[in-house]
Amino acid sequence: MIKKHTFNMLEIVFALGIISIAILPLIGMLPSGIKNHKRAVINNTTSNMAETMISFLEYQTSQSWVAIESALDESLPSPAAVGGSPLDAGWVEVDTDLFPNLYWDGSSPKVFRYYLKNFGSTGTSKAKETKDVNAYVSVWKSKAYYWNSSGSTLEWTEESDFSERMILNIEISWPASAEYSNRFKELYTLEISNDE
8 A cells, every 4th residue: 555645734834935935036026017117108108209299390390491490499498387188278189180199289389288098098997097198298499410521621510590400309298287397208309401
């Protein structure tokens, strides 16, 4: 007759100790993983916002270089005030087909709102699973630089004006419901040339 081996209490405690030593570091990495995931989602979202804004500005400058060049300042516009939904505050959607979720106040191409309702919705009715992306997008210009070959030297030279090319600076700050100093901020730049 074969004697059946059973685990005694000491072996069970020892096995649980080994498992807990292995699991505790994994549990400790969860907050870091969650934080990195949130940051990746934010980076992706701001990149999408910047891409939408860049497309809009390229479209506007192709329509009228002078109108955009004269409307933009050479410094960051005044920080936008705290705001809720642009739908409640009288902001106008730029173009629902070409530039969805992009709003402006209708008077100046310096400050825009990017508003995406129910971003990340899982299709359930639970409000805590639904988020709104609500950000301010500020735009200003700066002079472009070019390589100037005068004689035998090559110099990095600043453009004298904005008639040929300029750099568009795009700052995205979010959430719009926070004070400017407490918002997350991302800066994007794009050099554009006058094709007129």
